[in-house]
Amino acid sequence: MQALALLLAASSAxxxxxxSSPKSRKFDEDTENLGPCGNQVxxxxxxxxxxxxxxxxxxxxxxxxxxxxIVISNTDPTASQFGKVFVPIDGGKEATNVALKQGxxxxxxxxxxxxxxxxxxxxxxxxxxxxxxxxxxxQCMDVTLSKDAAVAPAASSAAGTGNAAxxxxxxxxTTTKSSAMGKGLGLLIAVASMLFVM
Ligand SMILES: [Cu+2]
Numbered sequence: 001m002q003a004l005a006l007l008l009a010a011s012s013a014x015x016x017x018x019x020s021s022p023k024s025r026k027f028d029e030d031t032e033n034l035g036p037c038g039n040q041v042x043x044x045x046x047x048x049x050x051x052x053x054x055x056x057x058x059x060x061x062x063x064x065x066x067x068x069x070i071v072i073s074n075t076d077p078t079a080s081q082f083g084k085v086f087v088p089i090d091g092g093k094e095a096t097n098v099a100l101k102q103g104x105x106x107x108x109x110x111x112x113x114x115x116x117x118x119x120x121x122x123x124x125x126x127x128x129x130x131x132x133x134x135x136x137x138x139q140c141m142d143v144t145l146s147k148d149a150a151v152a153p154a155a156s157s158a159a160g161t162g163n164a165a166x167x168x169x170x171x172x173x174t175t176t177k178s179s180a181m182g183k184g185l186g187l188l189i190a191v192a193s194m195l196f197v198m
Pocket of ligand 1: 015016017061132134
């Protein structure tokens with residue numbers, strides 16, 4: 001019983017969730033529960049399309065709910081600025097209270113064209129807030145909006161303009177990630193079986 005408790009404690013501290021696209025601020029699982037942004041400061045910006053982009057990541061818990069918000073700002077937004085504007089997905093629905101399952105996730109195609117200030121060249125920070133068994137977790141992505149930014153493969157295939165090559169590239173990324181995670185999991189299982197033997 002004690003061994004099981006230890007194992008659960010170890011696995012819940014492990015990774016929580018990560019963002020693969022757009023590029024997120026530094027990931028630190030120990031501070032991911034600190035809002036905003038997992039306690040990470042404004043970082044390098046990547047380009048993000050005004051329409052047709054998406055936010056992708058990986059969840060390492062069985063289930064969670066997520067919200068995806070945006071702040072148009074040149075500076076690092078404060079905690080109270082987040083969670084006011086949720087990115088519009090799937091034809092305008094606000095991306096809040098989105099149910100996620102373990103594994104890779106995708107926000108769906110994001111259309112920022114009706115978001116106030118979301119114009120060509122505007123700087124913005126996206127925040128994903130995930131609520132799961134071990135609390136509320138935060139991750140941010142600093143971006144510059146551009147209609148010329150490459151549209152992420154999964155979003156473009158959802159919009160019907162994707163292709164098989166793009167889809168399989170996404171799959172390959174996921175596989176690499178999960179095998180890296182697999183090493184950690186293997187270690188956990190090794191530790192767990194040792195404990196059960198004892
Ligand atoms: Cu966790």
